[in-house]
Amino acid sequence: MTPPSPLTSRRAAKPPGRSSSTANPAPAWRRPLAWTDHHYLALGYLGLSFIAVAVGTLLSLAMRIHRVWPTGSLLGASVSPEQYLALVTMHGTLMIFFVLTVAPQSGFANLVLPGQLGSKDMALPLVNATGFWITALALMIMLAAFFVPAGAPIGGWSAYPPLSAMPAAGPGQGSGMDLWLASLAIFCIGSTLGAVNTVVTVARCRCPGLTYGRLPLTVWSWLTAALLTILVFSVLFAAIILLSCDRHLGTAFFVPSTQWVNGVVTHRSGDGSPLLWLHLFWFFGHPEVYIAVLPGMGLVSMLLGNFTRRRIPGYRMMIATTMLIGGLGILVWGHHMFVAGLNPFAGTAFELTTMAIALPSAAKVLNWLVILWRSRPRFDTPMLWALGFVSVFVCGGLSGPILAQPALDAYLHNTFFVVAHFHLIMAMAAIFGIFAGIAYWFPLITGRALHERLGKIHFWWTLFFAYSTFLPMHLTGLAGEPRHYAQLDGIAGTAGALVRSTLPLERHITVSAILLGLGQLLWIVNVLHSWTRGTPASGNPWNATTIEWAPETPAGCTLVCEHEPCHYEQISASPITGDAKPHPQWAFEVSAE
Amino acid sequence: MPAILHPNEVEQRPKRRYDEGDTGGGRLPPVDPKHTGGGGDNDNWNNQPQGSRGPRERLLRYRLGVFFALGGDLMFFIALVSAFFVSKHSGHFDASARWINPWLPIEIPAILWLNSAFLLFSSLTVEFARRAMFHDIDVLEEWLGLGHPTRKRVLPWLGASIFLGGLFIWGQLLAWSQLRLQRASFADNPSTHFFYLITGVHGVHLVLGIVFLIAAFIGMRTIRSVESRQILVDCSAWYWHSMGVFWVFLFALLVYGQ
Ligand code: HEM
Ligand SMILES: [Cu+2]
Numbered sequence: 001m002t003p004p005s006p007l008t009s010r011r012a013a014k015p016p017g018r019s020s021s022t023a024n025p026a027p028a029w030r031r032p033l034a035w036t037d038h039h040y041l042a043l044g045y046l047g048l049s050f051i052a053v054a055v056g057t058l059l060s061l062a063m064r065i066h067r068v069w070p071t072g073s074l075l076g077a078s079v080s081p082e083q084y085l086a087l088v089t090m091h092g093t094l095m096i097f098f099v100l101t102v103a104p105q106s107g108f109a110n111l112v113l114p115g116q117l118g119s120k121d122m123a124l125p126l127v128n129a130t131g132f133w134i135t136a137l138a139l140m141i142m143l144a145a146f147f148v149p150a151g152a153p154i155g156g157w158s159a160y161p162p163l164s165a166m167p168a169a170g171p172g173q174g175s176g177m178d179l180w181l182a183s184l185a186i187f188c189i190g191s192t193l194g195a196v197n198t199v200v201t202v203a204r205c206r207c208p209g210l211t212y213g214r215l216p217l218t219v220w221s222w223l224t225a226a227l228l229t230i231l232v233f234s235v236l237f238a239a240i241i242l243l244s245c246d247r248h249l250g251t252a253f254f255v256p257s258t259q260w261v262n263g264v265v266t267h268r269s270g271d272g273s274p275l276l277w278l279h280l281f282w283f284f285g286h287p288e289v290y291i292a293v294l295p296g297m298g299l300v301s302m303l304l305g306n307f308t309r310r311r312i313p314g315y316r317m318m319i320a321t322t323m324l325i326g327g328l329g330i331l332v333w334g335h336h337m338f339v340a341g342l343n344p345f346a347g348t349a350f351e352l353t354t355m356a357i358a359l360p361s362a363a364k365v366l367n368w369l370v371i372l373w374r375s376r377p378r379f380d381t382p383m384l385w386a387l388g389f390v391s392v393f394v395c396g397g398l399s400g401p402i403l404a405q406p407a408l409d410a411y412l413h414n415t416f417f418v419v420a421h422f423h424l425i426m427a428m429a430a431i432f433g434i435f436a437g438i439a440y441w442f443p444l445i446t447g448r449a450l451h452e453r454l455g456k457i458h459f460w461w462t463l464f465f466a467y468s469t470f471l472p473m474h475l476t477g478l479a480g481e482p483r484h485y486a487q488l489d490g491i492a493g494t495a496g497a498l499v500r501s502t503l504p505l506e507r508h509i510t511v512s513a514i515l516l517g518l519g520q521l522l523w524i525v526n527v528l529h530s531w532t533r534g535t536p537a538s539g540n541p542w543n544a545t546t547i548e549w550a551p552e553t554p555a556g557c558t559l560v561c562e563h564e565p566c567h568y569e570q571i572s573a574s575p576i577t578g579d580a581k582p583h584p585q586w587a588f589e590v591s592a593e
Numbered sequence: 594m595p596a597i598l599h600p601n602e603v604e605q606r607p608k609r610r611y612d613e614g615d616t617g618g619g620r621l622p623p624v625d626p627k628h629t630g631g632g633g634d635n636d637n638w639n640n641q642p643q644g645s646r647g648p649r650e651r652l653l654r655y656r657l658g659v660f661f662a663l664g665g666d667l668m669f670f671i672a673l674v675s676a677f678f679v680s681k682h683s684g685h686f687d688a689s690a691r692w693i694n695p696w697l698p699i700e701i702p703a704i705l706w707l708n709s710a711f712l713l714f715s716s717l718t719v720e721f722a723r724r725a726m727f728h729d730i731d732v733l734e735e736w737l738g739l740g741h742p743t744r745k746r747v748l749p750w751l752g753a754s755i756f757l758g759g760l761f762i763w764g765q766l767l768a769w770s771q772l773r774l775q776r777a778s779f780a781d782n783p784s785t786h787f788f789y790l791i792t793g794v795h796g797v798h799l800v801l802g803i804v805f806l807i808a809a810f811i812g813m814r815t816i817r818s819v820e821s822r823q824i825l826v827d828c829s830a831w832y833w834h835s836m837g838v839f840w841v842f843l844f845a846l847l848v849y850g851q
Contacts (some may be wrong), residue, residue: 123654192665200658204650238672245790250780253676256685256697269695270783271683280672566740 019532031385036125041132041444042110046101048139052098055143057517059091066511068503070487076280082171084486085154089172090145092157093180095185096292098139100430104295105229106135106194108437109222113198114446117218117550118207118559118586123200123363127193141183141426145176156484157440158281158336161254161274168260178247181240188237195229198222207547207586208560212318214585216565220319221298225291229331232284241278245391246272253277278340282333289331290424294322296433297393302517303436305566307383308375309580310565318367323359328357337348338406339413344359347406348451354404358397365394380542381455384424385436389429395467396424399474416482419479423470435459435523441535443532450530458522465516472509475501543582550586558589649742652824659828663835666798670839673717673791674846680783682849684789697782698851702771708764709842709844712799715757717838719806722750726823736819742812752834758803767798784851791843805829 005461046467064593065072066079066087073079073422081088110128111113114121122128135178145152156166159180202215215223230524245251252270259266305312312318334350336343342350368390397507399421403409412418442450454512480495481502488499540549545565684694725731731742769789772778779789809825816822 124658128656192662196658196661199661200654203657204654230661231668233664234667234669235672238669238676241790242673242676242792245786251786252783253680253786269781270680270786271685271693271695272680273683276676276679280676283672304764 045107049103056094081486086152100292117207129265136188198226218269236284303386382440415477420473448534468512
């Protein structure tokens with residue numbers, strides 16, 4: 001049997017024998033304007049993320065090694081404190097924008113959104129393709145920042161002024177920072193175009209019968225994340241323009257009129273304040289973290305339903321919580337600014353909104369637990385990743401309401417406690433979501449399944465070392481270990497002794513992180529192997545109910561949607577044991593003759 | 594689930610009730626099917642697959658897309674305007690504990706009123722162009738290849754809009770040079786930062802709009818599909834209108850809000 005090519009349309013990619021009597025559509029590349037085909041764009045987006053995640057991981061390992069071995073040299077070059085900050089900045093930026101935003105939102109939506117809607121294509125293929133190429137350009141510019149003379153920027157992923165507003169503030173704050181800003185401005189445009197396409201696709205390309213109440217939760221989360229993208233990336237864009245004016249046109253939006261930086265005194269007219277940047281940035285930044293995690297949350301709901309063969313209880317409630325998380329997510333940005341000089345009354349207001357957003361998040365978690373309660377799930381790899389998502393999401397989420405107390409945050413802000421919080425709830429959860437999605441949809445892309453055994457080893461390895469890496473950060477954070485410090489020893493006084501005392505745990509974290517990184521090679525091997533030589537998968541290997549798994553529509557029929565996803569009929573007497581018969585969302589109606 | 598349903602199985606399924614709104618896609622229920630073939634059967638657009646349901650489907654998608662994108666653009670301007678108010682009200686204490694607010698309002702060059710009038714007129718002309726694009730009889734004739742009646746109607750209005758838009762941009766540049774002659778340049782004062790910034794980014798938006806209009810102008814001759822021409826003109830027109838509306842608010846801000 002010839003291996004099915006990934007780039008043929010997914011119907012054609014099914015192993016022969018299963019394909020229906022209708023003629024296969026022409027391969028994607030032979031159709032006119034194939035470069036706007038969403039299958040290509042999906043693989044393109046996932047490819048961009050792969051590049052970014054590979055670079056970002058190497059940077060993080062370099063950081064970890066430097067932190068416990070500051071006098072050592074990496075690849076023959078010793079790392080200066082500024083270079084350490086450059087590592088931090090580029091790691092955060094690449095991961096948050098080019099991995100956690102691009103892969104779950106743009107990559108997966110392009111992969112299966114039309115399929116889940118029962119539509120042939122996205123609504124605006126041309127816009128979609130333009131968005132992709134713009135995003136690719138943004139990644140290239142971002143990576144170019146490594147290669148300008150003074151190196152990459154050192155302002156962190158949130159680029160606080162005045163560091164980011166003064167080219168003189170440090171190496172990398174010159175042309176490196178300019179490239180960073182240009183890249184993100186371009187990224188804003190690209191992701192807005194992609195989001196517009198997503199919204200219009202959901203609004204206009206649903207198959208008959210697929211009402212909003214029946215949309216899979218994945219679609220709801222893409223829709224919510226796309227709406228957030230449209231609303232907040234334009235604010236980041238405006239902030240970038242203002243910051244660029246501060247950098248090059250002598251304005252003072254984000255800096256005071258007179259500053260003394262690195263021995264250079266500058267005067268400008270105006271009394272700007274870094275706080276304005278913080279407001280604009282976090283108005284974008286907090287919704288951005290939800291853009292990163294919402295698709296994973298939707299996917300996890302669907303996977304739990306699929307692999308436990310159960311309905312999702314309170315389906316409309318789950319839709320509502322998705323929207324609520326999106327809506328409240330726009331109102332909480334101030335919790336990143338408690339100790340930045342925010343008015344304490346505003347701090348209290350943001351504390352309340354932040355606690356409020358924990359409610360829909362908790363509702364989602366409880367819903368997941370209800371699905372799982374007394375179920376006998378099939379522990380295929382996608383399901384394992386979904387369970388892992390629930391686990392790290394809960395674990396990282398618990399520290400959220402703690403950080404949301406201004407009084408506690410006064411101590412915890414800028415410590416590793418925050419790093420632990422967001423690496424569990426955002427980084428690990430979203431990455432687990434990506435692994436779940438790839439394992440789940442791999443048969444759809446390639447017609448073959450990922451290797452189960454290898455996939456499971458990779459999962460347990462990753463879960464173990466993820467916890468082993470990020471849980472201890474809570475402790476070092478509580479002990480006072482600051483973020484963004486290149487070196488923990490060599491600080492004088494009691495504070496120095498305090499920080500030094502975290503070093504043993506730090507070493508443990510570094511070793512874990514290296515092992516975590518190495519474990520990902522298993523996944524690469526698995527993907528490469530399974531793509532070319534994996535066992536062919538049947539048309540609907542997971543007994544799924546959503547429409548992307550529907551067989552080719554027979555000639556003369558229309559694909560229609562009958563009900564919401566995850567309807568299963570228990571066959572055996574006991575609801576707990578035995579497999580259940582799926583009642584898929586789709587059905588074929590004979591078109592009116 | 595078998596891959597194929599046999600016809601008798603299909604017949605046993607309950608029919609969807611279109612009259613209960615179960616049509617998917619959020620479109621109007623096809624209770625009044627558009628029969629183009631005269632006879633009534635076989636040519637119901639609503640039975641066609643997504644993407645080929647009648648001439649307006651693609652248009653409506655693009656239009657919706659433009660509206661969402663403009664929603665994002667609105668947030669962009671809202672962010673700038675928020676920064677405007679923050680800057681206007683910020684200051685510092687000097688050595689003798691006096692509150693110093695460096696904001697000095699500038700006098701708006703009178704030519705901006707003229708420019709605004711041009712822009713409002715251009716919104717009218719572009720609307721005429723847009724409407725002419727949907728004049729049923731002309732569109733049908735053009736679609737059948739019986740001549741170019743829409744092109745004849747639309748091109749002059751498009752041309753007028755481009756001309757008026759160009760006048761607006763030129764007038765804005767003139768206003769800038771007048772201000773510079775009065776020694777009010779970009780870097781002088783927070784208020785001038787914002788004057789140049791707001792007129793500047795709005796101008797960039799308009800230049801983009803002019804590019805769209807020019808593309809529509811050229812497209813009226815070069816694009817084969819009638820619907821694509823309609824999309825180009827329609828979306829450019831909506832974009833142009835929004836830039837007009839944005840300008841009204843921004844101008845009011847500059848005149849009364851300083
Ligand atoms: C239960 C709901 C949550 C609450 C109450 C919460 C609360 C907080 C608070 C108060 C901070 C600021 C800590 C500080 O800087 O001192 C913070 C930081 C952060 N949170 Fe959450 N969070 C929640 C959920 C999430 C989720 C779902 C994500 C992402 C998917 C996320 C990602 C982040 C990130 C990335 C940061 C750090 C940003 C930075 O400083 O670089 N959080 N969170
Ligand atoms: Cu936040």
